[in-house]
Amino acid sequence: MRNKVEGTLLIIGGAEDKTGKCEILSRFVKLSGAGSSIIIIITTAAEEPDRVGQEYRRIFNKLGAGHIEVLNIDSRRRANHSYMGRLLEKATGIFFTGGDQLRITSVLGGTVTNEGLRSAYLRGTVIAGTSAGASVMSSTMIVEGDSDHAPNLNSIKLAPGLGLLEEVVIDQHFAQRGRIGRLLSAVAHNPYILGMGIDEDTAVLVHPDARLEVIGSQTVTFLDGRQIIFTNISELSPDQALAIENIVLHIIPRGFGFDLAARRPIPRSAGRIETEEGEKNEDS
């Protein structure tokens, strides 16, 4: 499997702590350069972009960010403005708020902003997203789907995402909204894709070497379908229940990691895993 990652991504399962230690958001500010950071908040997904944008501006400020810019790109016309490209060129951190993931891709897809985002990513700018902003990171994303049901074909709609992380499909608010059924269904569509279900107040920090670490208070569920022996997904009528034989599941909490290339969990003591004290253990 080739190396699927080219920059640094912080993918957040939604409802991250905004009032306490802010472990995840504070990590984003630090990674972006803290006092010398230039952070751009993209509120395209949000229903109330002004309120959400100001909330994150206030938090990033409190956490010691340098310069902060809120971009409410609400139309493809705005997304194609050359100003956007120039802004993103200077960014050291880009943050996608939650909301509706289809807003992000339908407004930004193929625009100057999208190009600027991709260049920034390749240049090493940290790209972060929470909730809907997390879902859009992968090549294929879950647009909507039933929770709390047995998985079936009706349980998800898929769409092309921003494609910053390949061969993965991401779901968020994972345990809290009982979404394993729809992620199982997504993986059964093409078992080559790795399912990544991120709980609330939890994030994966993906490094350019395709290793990720889990931070935050809950867990990340990985569904690896490569060993699937049988699935009936191609023969189902829309409301029939899905059959899957032999999918491998990993549950990974804070302090552990995951190697996306090898598709293996990384134990606490190995690799570039941050301890709770914020210390780094370099590769042993």
Next chain:
Amino acid sequence: MRNKVEGTLLIIGGAEDKTGKCEILSRFVKLSGAGSSIIIIITTAAEEPDRVGQEYRRIFNKLGAGHIEVLNIDSRRRANHSYMGRLLEKATGIFFTGGDQLRITSVLGGTVTNEGLRSAYLRGTVIAGTSAGASVMSSTMIVEGDSDHAPNLNSIKLAPGLGLLEEVVIDQHFAQRGRIGRLLSAVAHNPYILGMGIDEDTAVLVHPDARLEVIGSQTVTFLDGRQIIFTNISELSPDQALAIENIVLHIIPRGFGFDLAARRPIPRSAGRIETEEGEKNEDS
């Protein structure tokens, strides 16, 4: 692995259809002998035993049952009455309603009724249970646990069940109440135990050869922990999140089966699997 099953069990994930085709309850009545059946309803788990008992009596009647008896065994004194033993001796089907599983085991455990139940089971009487009545079937049962959370030690309390099905832990209302976290946690306690999460309006019919078939409208999730490479469960403080590396998951809908001895799904065409028309395909 030895054969863990000695009779016929119908284990229902709760909220089974009671007004439409009643696929599951009607299967129970047929297995019990239909017009010549003697069915005993045990309402010990229920908060409103009279209402629940009368509801099932009415349904089993409508589905063509022969003789029906509702037993509200609400104390260990009653459970030890020799009358209970004599009643259970004649039963061809015994049905446990939902409610609180700890009521069932704390009232019946070690009594004449418990003995009578076990004898009936070994004699071939069909033992059915829904919701709490499903949970009590196994040697170890889940008493309570958080749903919709990342699995941790706090997420379950376990207790000894009635022990009719060994080496399995059962959960019910599974997808509908987002209970995979607590079942993962149960399996991590001892990966030798097979986790069986039954959705609402879905049941497993366990045959004496340790093969089961899935009936009803949703699915059954099997968690096989024998391949677990690592779990941190023994080192956790109560609120820390659980890590599990490499657990195998199967999703099995109606028409498919599962071989408990081999721990393998049985495809639709093989084994003693009932088709939707109620036809039987004998072992091929």
